[in-house]
Amino acid sequence: MIACHTLLNMLTVGSYLKEEKLTNNASYNLLLNGQLMLEELVFLTLVSFRSNLLTFNFSIKHLTTFTQYASNLLTLQSSNPFSHTMVSVRNPPRNVCVIGAGPSGLVAARELKKEGQKVVVLEQNHDVGGQWLYDPKVEGQDPLGKDTMGSGLTVHSSIYDSLRLTSPREIMGFTDFPFLIKKGRDTRRFPGHKELFLYLKDFCEWFGLREMIRFNTKVEYVGILDYGAFGEDLKWIVKSKVKDSDEVISEVFDAVVVATGHYSYPRLPSIKGMDAWRRKQMHSHLYRVPEPFRDQVVVVVGNSLSGQDIAMELVNVAKEIHLSSKSLNVSEGLSKVISKHDNLHLRPTIECLHEDGRVVFVDGSGITADTIIYCTGYSYAFPFLDTKGAIGIDDDRVGPLYEHTFPPSLAPSLSFIGIPRKLIGFPFFESQAKWIAQLLSGKRSLPPRDEMMKSIQEFYKSREAAGIPKHNTHDIADFEYCDKYGDYVGFPHLEEWRKDLCISALINSDVNLETYRDIYDDEELLQVAHQSPHFTQLEHEALSSSL
Structure with missing residues (x-):
């Protein structure tokens, strides 16, 4: 084999093949799907040329160019700053525990399975989906969610009944499993939450992941059992409980x-x-439907996507809605909504609350409210995880984590998927999963711990210099970062059409908040997307029909 794994960290062969219009072949699909490494593709090409059984239907000129292309890349290996990431020795299969069967957990299981690992997925709910597994029953929960840090929480999804995607379905799918429209289901481009849940179920079934998952199993404790070479040969003890059982199951894993x-x-x-405020207060985590707020005066705290969604839904039932925002300089779209509805009012932040129900804002104005709904976001928490101080959470900064994924002193045996926010999630989760899986299989290696720590500190300093608060450490919102991250594992950069459709939706929502999910003007971008390999090369007949 030609040892050029490292080359994928600097350039991807996919870009070359696309330029040469060599996408209509099985080997290219295998390459994109991660089932064929670049050195194997070069090898197969050269062997097939010698035997006159060319895998690709292209000319001698193309073969010569491609061979020279690969040779030039090989020459760059010694100067590649990421050359340490590829190694030739494969590790024996490891026992890996994945905690969670949401989008990030499912794609992690898929990638680990590809690499031959022995995978167990522990999921506390009765089905896959994570947040996208809607639960309408919120009775008996602390309305502020304060019991979530203990053992009393039974509702884990924050999805409300009317929630629809804020991004078009075209950009949401994993790279080799498009989020297609299916007969008899929600065909909207910005579908409801159930459609994404069904997509994840389809993904699970298509890749045979369900057999790895233990449902209704809550992880109680994860800790280091054996330090080994500390970070390389760690052993982890994982304790879990099956629903309605008091028995604690203890298992040992090589990686978590x-x-x-x-x-x-x-x-x-x-x-x-x-x-001291005696009236109803709740977090949006437990908001499901608007009817309980009929004829009430409601204060919605937080001008986030969920805050705007809930406020717009309440205008049809509530007497008054007061949307409390840190800034009164709001988008054109929100201004249109406020001017359209007489019972929706924009307010500054809250100064104080009085026991009799009064809510006083920082500008001195006030109202008497029946309910306050806090749409103020979520915090990171891993109450089951005991790393003896190696990982901590400080003002919503989880760290230290190299590239938001690996704690330097415990990597690669401990990793996190899905920490970053404000990016196109599914493809990013997929790149994280590939990196983790290839590290555990021995295909790749991480930099030395001191280099990882240095990188983390430099990242923190850059965020501070940019004036970004610590609690926004993991808010990325950067296409370039996603592409840079993909380079670590030879993962394709985000397609331009994904970026363009994402930006188009953001611009449209900024101007037309109430209608952007149903009225849009991006047909040309959509056409480009549907002509891309994501929807052509990777779309099987089986994916076009119900699974």
Whole structure:
């Protein structure tokens, strides 16, 4: 074999093949799907040329160019800053525990399975989906979600009944499993939450992941059992409980992948008088439908996507809605909504709450409210994880984590998927999963720990210099970062059409908040997307029909 794994960290062969219009072949699909490494592709090409059984239907000129292309890349290996990431020795299969069967956990299981690992997925719910597994029953829960840090939480999804995607379905799918429209289901481009849940179920079935998953199993404890070479040969003890059972199951794993998401632990503001306010207060985590708020005066705290969605839904039932925002300089789209509805009012932040129901804002104005709904986001929490201080959470900064994924002193045996926010999630989760899986299989290696720590500190300094608060450490919102991350594992860069469709949707929502999910003007971008390999090369007949 030609040892050129490292080359994928600098350039991807996919870009070359696309330029030469060599996409209509099985080997290219295998390459994109991660089932064929670049050195194997070069090898197969050269062997087939010698035997006159060419895998690709292209000319001698193309073969010569491609061979020279690969040779030039090989020459770059010694100067490649990421050359340490590829190694030739494969590790024996490892026992890996993935915690969570949401989008990040499912793609982690898929990639680990590809690499031949022995995978067990522990999921506390009765089905896959994570946040996308809607649960309408919120009775008996602390309305502020304060019991979520203990053992009393039974509702983990923050999905409300009317929730629709804020991004078009075209950009949401994993790279080799398009989020297609299916007969008899929600065909909208911005479908409801159930459609994404069904997509994840389809993904699970298509790749045979269900057999790895233990449902209704809550992880109680994850800790280091054996330090080994500390970070290389660690052993982990994982303790779990099956629903309605008191028995604690203890198991030992070689590696643990934490894929529990970050939308289950409500973050609450600190407001004077909050504890003494006697009327109803709740976090949006437990909001499901608008009917309970009929004829009420409601204060919605937080001008986030969920805050705007809930406020717009309440205008049809509530007497008054007061949307409290840190800034009164709001988008054109929100301004249109406020001017359209007489019972929707924009307010500044809250100064204090009074026991009799009064809500006083920082500008001195006030109202008497029936309910306050806090749409103030979520905090990271891993109550089951005991790393003896190697990992901590400080003002919503989880760290230290190299590239938001690996704790330097415990990597690669402990990793996290899905920590970053404000990016196109599914493809990014997929690149994280590939990196983790290839590290555990021995295909790749990480930099020395001191280099990883240095990189983390430089990242922190860059965020501070940019004036980004610590609690926004993991808010990325950067296409270039996603591409850079993909380079670590030879993962294709985000397609331009994904970026363009994402930006188009953001611009449209900024101007037309109430209608952007149903009225849009991006047909040309959509056509480009549907002509891309994501929807052509990777679309089987089986994916076009119900599974």
